[in-house]
Amino acid sequence: MQIVILPTAEDVAEYGTQLFIRQLTEKPQSVLGLATGSTPLALYRLLISACQQQEVSFAKAKTFNLDEYLGLSADHPQSYRYFMQQHLFDAIDILPANTAVPDGCAADPVAACQQFEQQIADAGGIDLQLLGLGRNGHIGFNEPSSGLRSRTRIKTLTPATIADNARFFAPGEYQPHLSITMGIGTILDARKVLLLATGANKAGAVKAMIEGPLTASCPASALQLHQQAVVVLDEAAAAELADIEFYRHIERENQALLKRLSGR
Numbered sequence: 498m499q500i501v502i503l504p505t506a507e508d509v510a511e512y513g514t515q516l517f518i519r520q521l522t523e524k525p526q527s528v529l530g531l532a533t534g535s536t537p538l539a540l541y542r543l544l545i546s547a548c549q550q551q552e553v554s555f556a557k558a559k560t561f562n563l564d565e566y567l568g569l570s571a572d573h574p575q576s577y578r579y580f581m582q583q584h585l586f587d588a589i590d591i592l593p594a595n596t597a598v599p600d601g602c603a604a605d606p607v608a609a610c611q612q613f614e615q616q617i618a619d620a621g622g623i624d625l626q627l628l629g630l631g632r633n634g635h636i637g638f639n640e641p642s643s644g645l646r647s648r649t650r651i652k653t654l655t656p657a658t659i660a661d662n663a664r665f666f667a668p669g670e671y672q673p674h675l676s677i678t679m680g681i682g683t684i685l686d687a688r689k690v691l692l693l694a695t696g697a698n699k700a701g702a703v704k705a706m707i708e709g710p711l712t713a714s715c716p717a718s719a720l721q722l723h724q725q726a727v728v729v730l731d732e733a734a735a736a737e738l739a740d741i742e743f744y745r746h747i748e749r750e751n752q753a754l755l756k757r758l759s760g761r
């Protein structure tokens with residue numbers, strides 16, 4: 498796990514944006530795994546402006562989103578499909594047919610989960626998967642106790658996650674308690690994983706993910722098994738890490754090595 502600690506949330510978004518731009522420059526037909534929530538919003542804004550300035554193109558890319566609320570249709574303002582259209586897809590040059598978000602209104606949601614896995618496989622697998630982090634350590638909607646090798650399936654949300662996401666729903670509005678989410682195994686199959694976490698309210702989950710044991714109680718700790726996982730944190734999210742100075746030291750060494758290798 499590469500741990501990058503940066504001063505602010507803006508720096509985190511900028512760092513993530515550069516990784517996406519590099520990925521798409523090296524492989525324009527990349528398969529990208531995308532996330533919702535407030536954390537990736539700044540990154541999406543930067544990608545939109547990079548696309549508008551023709552620094553990057555999504556014309557050949559394909560995307561797969563992590564998750565969707567079960568029972569919300571694509572045109573529901575709280576659905577993750579709606580979120581993605583509003584905050585990214587409608588403003589970049591991606592082909593609508595190349596964007597996949599699990600179908601929250603599928604007639605047969607169990608079959609839809611299997612089809613989603615098949616679609617990812619048919620696309621050649623995910624090259625770069627973006628993740629946020631729930632306060633309880635969830636990734637996608639893989640709540641604590643999720644199987645560490647799970648695949649795309651229906652998951653029940655914890656009361657804590659429902660409460661955290663209630664801010665997006667109007668008072669009294671129906672808020673789903675079920676979701677369709679890529680599994681932890683699906684996420685671990687991505688060739689590269691980029692997890693962003695910002696703000697003091699993520700510090701406990703960040704500590705459990707990086708320094709806690711590998712455990713289904715903290716689904717994000719499964720990233721300890723990944724060969725190319727990059728975790729990018731702002732100072733507030735990194736604040737509870739016991740070995741923070743060591744992680745800063747490794748990253749300085751990484752950067753120095755990269756400079757030497759590139760002959761700069």
Ligand SMILES: N[C@@H]1[C@@H](O)[C@H](O)[C@@H](COP(=O)(O)O)O[C@@H]1O
Pocket residue numbers: 532533534535536537563564628629630631632635636637638658662
């Ligand atoms: N399913 C999403 C996750 O993919 C996201 O990472 C998490 C954190 O959201 P935020 O970035 O708003 O803190 O929220 C939701 O539960």
